[in-house]
Amino acid sequence: MQSAAKRRKLLEIPERMEDVRHQGLEPSQVGLVATKLERAEQRLQEIEIDVVVKREELEKTVIEARHQKDQHRKAEYFEEMQRATDKKTLVFKTTTKTDQVCMLTHVMKLLNCSTLKIEEFFGSSIPKSYVVLSHRWEADEVTYQDVINNAKTLAQKRGWAKIRETCRIALERGHNYAWVDTCCIDKTSSAELSEAINSMFKWYANAAVCYVFLSDVGTNQAFAESLWFTRGWTLQELVAPRELLFFDRDWDLIGTGAQLCDVIHRRTGISEKILLHGSAPGPSIGALLSSIPVAVRMSWAATRVTTREEDSAYSLLGIFGVNMPMLYGEGRGAFMRLQEEIIKETNDLTLFAWIASPGDSGAQDPPEYRGILASSPREFRNAGKLELSRDAKYNPEVGTPWFMSFSVMGEVGSGVGQKKKKLTDSSEQYTMTNKGLRIVAETTMAENNTQLLGLGSHDSSDGSRKEIGLYLEDQGGGVFLRAKPHKLVKLAKNAPQTSHTIYLKKHIETEAVTQIATRMKFVSHGAIRFHVLSSSIEIISAYPARMWNPQRLMFITDGESSFAGYIYLRLTANVSLDGVVACGFDPEVKMWFCPGWNGRDAIYEAAMSGDMRRMREIGVRDGRRWVTGERSKKIIGLEVSAGPGQQGFDVSLRQSNCTVM
Incomplete structure (x- = not known):
């Protein structure tokens, strides 16, 4: 402030000098003033130089401050990334899928x-x-x-x-x-x-x-x-x-x-x-x-090693075009996460074309059951010659959360009664949930109550070009395990298939395999199995779908003390009739069953409205109860009978000539 004031006074000197001259001063006085003015101009130059230096120093200070601020911001970014990593998530600039890039990717x-x-x-x-x-x-x-x-x-x-x-x-x-x-x-x-x-x-x-x-x-x-x-x-x-x-x-x-x-x-x-x-x-x-099929890309890494177990997954991120945070210390969990990220990006079913062998899961012998995900890239060592048998766009889709996917009929067995949509339509999704991998798929019945899931691919060295698949076994509740994980199977062409929604268990801990294997031997205990004895009868769906096995036409009720459900069927004889056969059990009345037709029977209306309590009341009242020895009931065009099965109850359906209740 003092330098600026002095400068203003010095700038005023020339104007004052002119005033002095106009006032008629003596030459000696003018010379004295001129000398002072000369000195003032010299001082002014010195001040201007000082101002320039000060300005440069100030600009340098500002630049340094900005740099420090940028460094501080950068440090904050790194700290934020650190916190995000600790929370097992990455921080992203945007939420749109196409622009989902890490903050500091550049x-x-x-x-x-x-x-x-x-x-x-x-x-x-x-x-x-x-x-x-x-x-x-x-x-x-x-x-x-x-x-x-x-x-x-x-x-x-x-x-x-x-x-x-x-x-x-x-x-x-x-x-x-x-x-x-x-x-x-x-x-x-x-x-x-x-x-x-x-x-x-x-x-x-x-x-x-x-x-x-x-x-x-x-x-x-x-x-x-x-x-x-x-x-x-x-x-x-x-x-x-x-x-x-x-x-x-x-x-x-x-x-x-x-x-x-x-x-x-x-x-x-x-x-x-x-x-x-x-x-x-x-x-x-x-x-x-x-x-390139996912399994083939995995096979490139099958014989490679990393110092840290997690790096067997992290080193493959670019090969599959996915991103995920680094969590050293999680061991094999990293490879599980990698597969889950791949599922979000592709519907290539060869991701499941792995083969277990001794040592892959930490056990000496291949386990009897596994989850749907591989434990390491080593399990893809035999997948190098796989080729897709069909365009992957015809596989179930991914990308939409399971709770947002829908179809004309809703979930299999919802029993809404209208015309059903084929469940392998491309609008269906598969994605990972906390219950397992949810997928709408076509499966084929195999030996020992197992089912075969085709993987849409074949071995290029096999001239038959038969589709390969894997074995699945129903654990109950709509959850399936991979059975015989040490082998893949070639599917017979034109084998009958059933479309249904299933959940594939993601992973099974090695220590739990023996316990699960023991329980699987008794999973059909208490099951209610239907036998269709007339070609004019077609089972369309069942409820609850999570307990229905469409391959075996069975409600798997393992672990349930009480149950109520129904099958939705169609009779195509002289006329077409839609109806239900409701069934259930509990400690009081044991097993009961009750058929009913659309527009004729209250049991049908209760089932279609989703009122399971009323359906049970009607079924126990108007149907047949095992505890009383009543094992058969006829309605128009249909005879339903029940008897003891190997591990539960068997219900037989046949066309009847009965015309009255």
Whole structure:
């Protein structure tokens, strides 16, 4: 404020000097004033210089403040990512599916090949041309902290040599930046590590070239025998880049990925169209991968190993185009989560085309039952030759929450009575729920009360092109387990199939398998099974659907002390009649059953209205009760009789000539 006031006074001097001259001052006085004015102008220049300096210092301070603010914001972002990771979720910018990207996806650390310093880039500022290094991690690798803080000791670390060579070759080939996974990720930050792992496939795909350093390949070591081909993380590093250059331990060029394609294909089983995707214009690597069956892509990782169990899943995120947070410590849970994320993105049923073997689940022998999800990529080791038998668009869809899916008739067995819609229509969904994988599927009856679920694929080496499937067994409540998980089966063509909604158990703990196997032997105890003895009778649906097994025409009531339900049927004789056969049991009246036709019987109206209490009252009153020895009832066109079954009750349905009640 004082400098500004002085400046204003000095600026007023010329005007005052003119006033003095007009007042007729003596020359000596004018000279004195001129001297003062000259000094004042000199002082003014000094003040102006000082103001400029002060302004520059102020601008510098503002810039530093903004930088500190940005750094503070960045730190807040990382803290938020950390909190999100701890909560087993990622924080997203938007909620739309197409724009669902991680907050910090566009942050990338690159090594300046000239200065050997790490620089950080955001979004569009990321260089268009950079190289990436693929290698096996070994002892004494260089970390991000080493490059930032210990520049003088870098040369002492064994891992520095390959980083330095990468930068040297990159500069020779016209690239100024390099990305190396050992030192371009701050692994002390779990948020940054999670972001990097979710972005890594994209970084490799966008790189100008990938240098593959094979430290174990020399004069006497065959290229295909390198341990690089056995590591889990190197799979995406082989698949994603547009161009690969392979170097031996002395950094002598072995060849390009295109030149070595045949050898790599035989060694890994990866198709040539994937290995050569960058050799000519064509679809993106993401589009090409999506055309490969899920099980085939899994088979590429079947023989690969990772140091940490969770990385067997995290290293495959880019192969399947999914994202998920890193939760080290969850063990096999990571691979389960990966499969759940894949289910959200594709309706390719080959995800379930795995085969269990001793050791896959921690047991010495293959378990009798498993959930629908695999325990590790190893279980896909025999899936490399699978081909889709039909376009995946004809499989059940995914993407809509199960509680939002609908059809003309609602859930199977809702009993609304109108014309039913075929349940394999493409409007049906399958998705993971807390009860298991909900899917509307066609199944075929097999031996020992098991069912077969087709997977829409076949073995390309099998000339018959028969669809493969897996065994399922009903646990009750609409929940199915995978039976005989150590094998897949070829389905007979044109075998009769039944469409119904089922829940496939996601996972079974190894310790629980024996208990479940014991219980499954008695799951049909107390069941009510229907036998259709006339071709004019057709069972359309049943309620409750969750307890109805349409393959065995059976209500599985295991564990229930009381039950009430009905089948919805149609009689097509001289005329078409719609009706129900209600049935149930409880400790008081044991088993009861009661038939009724539409427009004629109160039991039908009660069932169709969903009033189960009234339906039971009518059924016990007007029907037949096992406890009284009444085992048959006739109504117009239908005779219903009941008797003891092997494990429960058997109800037989036959056309009757009865014309009165």
